Amino acid sequence: MTKVLEYDDLALIAQGHAAFQLLWSGVNLNVFDYLSEHPGCDFESLRAGIGLELQPAKVLIIGLTSLGIIEKDGDSYRNAEVVEQTMVSGRPGNMREVLGWQHHICYPGLHYFLDSLKQNANVGLQHFQGDEDNLYARLAHTPELEKVFQDAMSSLSNTANELLAREVTFDDINHLVDAGGGVGTNAITLAKANPNLRVTVFDSPTVCERANANIAEQGMSDRVDTYPGDFFVRDFPEGIDAIMFAHMMTIWTPEKDTELLKRAYDALPVGGKVIIYNMMAYDDDTGPKSAALGSPYFLAIATGQGRLYSWQDYEGFLKEAGFSQTVRKELPRDHGVLVGVK
Ligand SMILES: C[S@@+](CC[C@H](N)C(=O)[O-])C[C@H]1O[C@@H](n2cnc3c(N)ncnc32)[C@H](O)[C@@H]1O
Structure with a gap:
């Protein structure tokens, strides 16, 4: 009710x-x-x-x-x-950067929400320079906006990735790919928390450059590296045993998410893991607000395709991609982790 x-x-x-x-x-x-x-x-x-x-x-x-x-x-x-x-500067977990993303990117783009609904397309993208079909590629034309976006993503990750490091076992993983790992915030935290773990950030070339700078600054270049490219086109690196999609699967349609998970499945050895880390919508389509209010951004601006999916949606994508076992773990701030095993 x-x-x-x-x-x-x-x-x-x-x-x-x-x-x-x-x-x-x-x-x-x-x-x-x-x-x-x-x-x-x-x-x-x-x-x-x-x-x-x-x-x-x-x-x-x-x-x-x-x-x-x-x-x-x-x-x-x-x-x-x-x-x-x-909201106080300098406090860990402060949300000031997230507000910057909302002000500079979400507000102007969501002006076109009604048209986006009617056309089932990201009409709000017209606000951003370039002719690519998604926000991520267009942000590369406007470095100051790409920085606003990546700072917000890192801030969101900062508040959530300590949980991830604490709540998910990476003990049995040797080499993890952080697919769409942004500027490396998650990768660096996970590598610091797990001394035997190697992490590769797979993201676009301009974002990987920013990640490289962060990795070097944090002295983590021996165990964290980058792999530039589009993971719908470029194969995942060889020799890996886990792939994580943190705040990623909301970007695309169920069909594209399943295609991406199949590419991940093909790249993993038997027993390899795929980790989906995201805000999770309820299975009965009633919320939570944080997830429901996140969906318009994906339709009107980011790609025109995605939304915040429920636990059972993701379980369906994983099954369709071939993963046999899945494990749910609920986390605070409406987040959750789903692990699929090949
Ligand atoms: C919503 S952000 C998530 C960042 C990070 N995983 C986190 O949890 O904060 C999406 C990231 O995916 C990257 N991305 C989007 N499409 C991609 C693609 N086809 N190939 C590689 N990276 C992509 C973007 O550049 C961006 O860094």
């Missing part, structure tokens, strides 16, 4: 654009950093701290207070606890 919608919930949805811009501006004007350093301060001190004139300060601070992002008790302001944990 889905939750009953109240008027207040509907108002928040209808004015979601304003709610997001209040949060984004709060981050960029250092409201949350200021409140973290001066909890309990009054309006005038907060206004002076963030350097706004009276009228805009009222608009911002009343907006943030009404949303519960900051809390007002008498004349004193402070960050909501979850904001203190996720």
